[in-house]
Amino acid sequence: MAKSKTVKGLTAKDKELMTQMARTHITTAELAKRHLGYNTDRFKQMCVARLMTKETLNINGKYTTGYVLTQKGIDLIRSVNPSINRIYGGSKTYANHDYGLAELYYKFYDYRNSWRTESDLEGNNRPDAIIIIDGVETALECVTSNYKEADIIAKELHCQSKGWELIKYAIK
16 A cells, blocks of 8 residues: 555654744754654655645755744644744744744753743843742753854843743854
8 A cells, every 4th residue: 555645644753843943943854763763754745745844944054854843733733732822933044043943842852831932031141941840940052153242141141030040052
């Protein structure tokens, strides 16, 4: 029997992947396979179903195939995962940053249920995400070479004013 080229329903891994994408903007087949054991052939089906689009992204100076949720994909993951309030507003221009955020998502995967995106937070100088580790709100910030010292200090001060621990993740 031939493999189906359409998505008949979301698998548990589809939901996990789409949740990650909603919170970090992008993913790659390599990242999904490494952390979720995701079948990379499934990306083609998800694109045909118009749940995500295939993009060429510049990550760490190399052009890489990545994937981004479409509005249809966003609407679907919101309907099956009520913890998705706001979608992380990434950009193809900042793919390196967003890829770093996706790596952080998997580094702190055990805390994913407490994950709030920058869009969920109020004010200026917000960190990229907040998670709760052992009852402590912890801010996550991906720091790229585009950040100025003043930007980093402003984020540190904002986190201090909120009582958040801050973990900075340097991206080349």
